[in-house]
Amino acid sequence: MTWQALPWQSSLQAAFTTIWGSGVSPIPSLDLNFTLGFLDPRITGASLATLTNAAGNIAYKPHNFVLWSEKFDGAAWYNNGSATASVVADRNGVVGKGVRVTATASNGDFYQPYTSGAAQSVTNSLWIRRISGVGVVQMMSPANVVQTVAVSASWQQFTVNSTSVSAGTSSTAYIGVRLVTSGDVVEVCEASGVLGPLQPYYPTTGSAYFGPRFTYDPVTHAALGLLIEEQRTNLLTYSEQFDNAAWTLATASVTANATTAPDGASTADKLVEDSTAAVTHRLYGAATVTAVAHTLSVYAKPAGRSIIALRTPGGVLSYFNVSTGTVGSVPGPHSAKIESVGNGWYRCSVTWTPTAGAINVGYDACQVDGSSTYNGDGTSGIYLWGAQLEAGAFATSYIPTTSASVTRAADSATMTGSNFSSWFNATQGTLYVEGGGSNAAGSARLVGISDGTTLNRIINYLSGATQLAGLVSTGGVAQANPTVNVTSAASSNKLAQAYVVNNVNVAANGTLGAADTSATIPTVTLMRIGADESGTGAILNGTIARLRYYNTALTNAQLQALTK
Structure with missing residues (x-):
């Protein structure tokens, strides 16, 4: 297949001239720039998780738990026998996406119970306008309290926030x-339920x-x-409520919400030392673990004390200075890391392999590096937020918890069917990806094209901590696997x-x-981003900034120019 420029693509030609120089330059048949905050709708697969938003704050990713948010005549919506509902236009005039609710008796209810995940703060949003009557109109909170x-007679958005009903x-x-x-009589449209504060509205059908x-x-x-990450579970409960039992x-x-x-x-919260002399000033929580690598982490900020120690079983302490952002004394075989997250906050983490069973882990306020025993003054301490204990050799994005541990499913991004074949060339092509990840030891994928098995695939992956590679396999036989060394596979690279x-x-x-000049090309049917052919392994645990596909094999000179 030979690419042919379309009229609407003419503006792209000038942009790509900066890469290729003058003359005719190839333009990708697929170009996804994820730094613009847009996911091609042909890519499917996602789960609830947190991210860092454009303001630098940790927040939940876009979501909506309410089912059939624009179809109110289905089985997801109920009335209590004192109201009727009929489908009407929404606030934008689109017929069939709103609902008219009429009270046939006092206290007529029209509602939906929905699953919101763990019992946390949930925000409901509805657009409502009055059609007739002057009586009181009430909105149900997530806790089923009106x-x-x-x-008024005009469309208005109303929100109500509370903790969901059951733990x-x-x-x-x-x-x-x-x-x-x-x-x-009132009309309603655009039903939304999200964890945390209000988000933009996202329509749903039969699933969240x-x-x-x-x-x-x-x-x-x-x-x-x-961001693409593997499945992880935060084993610590009440990850933000250190005043909880x-x-x-x-x-x-503990001073809550300090x-x-x-x-x-x-x-x-603020962990506040008391005035006792020559003791430790700390808190700890319980969890049950297996005998594999685990990572304990927390967000910390000075509150009179600048040193925090992360405590693992046996009273083993790893020290961090959250004023200077440096790791202090760490006993082997523990490993530690500190990362700035802005506004004076640091995320401190320590990795070790525990003995299987019930353990205690925690956080100590400290006066100096290397010792957690000192004379408290009754007022100083450390600010804490976001406690996390997870099975894994590094910390992943924060997973909030309340009364139970919470599992974040692995991220998934896939193109199949015509969403894939519309831009793919079965005989030749070029994959381009910008990104990096933490899972170099697991041959983590940046991007892969396959038939859903390991037999037939064309993949870009991390082949080590300082090496990237591009494998072509046909019928289970490796046809080519050229590699290039880089400074760090965890950093964002261009491949x-x-x-x-x-x-x-x-x-x-x-x-x-080094080119491989003896290779056959496999028959493939789909593309996965940041995961292996099954979609469950070799998770990147990193970010993809840009992904392009050219439906022609670029020359060596073009490959070099493209990745500079």
């Missing part, structure tokens, strides 16, 4: 309206909507692109792989690999 709203990992929330007076994770640098606020205090107290947290809300029969090569950051 609140009066001042509706655990699968809580029920409610959304809807109550008309107190018989005969009153979970959007992509476009994440940003918490300090510079630069766009990093699409799930946390045990030792010669210390300062602004990394999520931009006043939810960070391009060209393939055609008997000619496969890669280039990374302007450096060319």
Whole structure:
């Protein structure tokens, strides 16, 4: 297949001239720039998780738990026998996407119970307008408590926030309206229920909507692109409520909601030392673990003390200075890391392999590096937020918890069917990707094209901590696997792989690999981003900033130019 420029693509030609120089230059048949915060609608697959938003705050990714948010005549929506519902136009005049609710008796309810995940703060949103009547109109909170709203004849958006009804990992929330007076009529549209504060509206059908994770640098606020992470579970409960009984205090107290947290809300607690002399001042929580690598982390900020120690079983302490952003004393075989997340906050983490069973882990306020025993003054301490304990050799994005541990599913981004074949060339092509990840030891994928098996595939992956590679496999036989060394596979790199029969090569950051001149090209049917052929392994644990596909095999010189 030979690419032919279309009229609408003429503006792209000038942009690509800066890469290729003068003359005719290839233009990609697929060009996804994830730093712009847009996911091509042909890519499917997502789950609920957190990200760093453009303001540098930790927030939930786009989502909407409410089902059939624009189809109100389905089984997801109910009335209590004192109201009727009929489908009408929404606030934009689109017929069939709104609902008219009429009270046939007093306290006529129209509502939906929906699953909101763990029992946390949930925000409901509805657009409502009055059609007739003057009686009280109420909106259901997630906790199924009605609140009066001042509706008018014009469309208005109303929100109500509360904790969902039941505890655990699968809580029920409610959304809807109550008309107190018989005969009153209102219209409703755009139903939304989200964890945390109000988000933009995302329509749903028969399942909840979970959007992509476009994440940003918490300090510079630069766009990093699409975040892809493996499944992880936060084993610690009440990860933001250190005053909860799930946390045990030792010669210390907790002041709840003492300062602004990394999520931009006043939810960070202060661990306050008491005035006891020559003791430790700390808190700890319990979890059950297996005998594999685990990582304990927390967000910390000075509050009179600048040193925090992360405590693992056996009283093993790893020290961090959250004024200077440096790792202090760390006993082997533990490893530690500290990362600035802006506004004076640091995320401190320590990795070790525990003995399987029930353990305690925690956080100590300290006066100096290397010792957690000192004379408290009764007022100083450390601000804490976002405690996390997860099985894995590095910390992943924060997973909030309340009364139970919470599992974040692996991210998934896939193109199949005509969404794939519309831009793909079966005989030759070039994959280009900008990104990096933490899972170099697991041959993590940047991007891969396959038939859903390991037999037939064309993949770009991290082949080591300092190496990138491009594998072509046909019928289970490796045809080519050129590599290029880089400074760090975890950093954002530019990698391009060209393939055609008997000619496969890669280039990374302007450096060319060694071409393989004996290769057949496999038959493939789909593309996965940041994961292996099954979609469940070799997870990148990193970000993809840009992804392009050219339906021609670029030359070696073009590969180098493209990746500089």
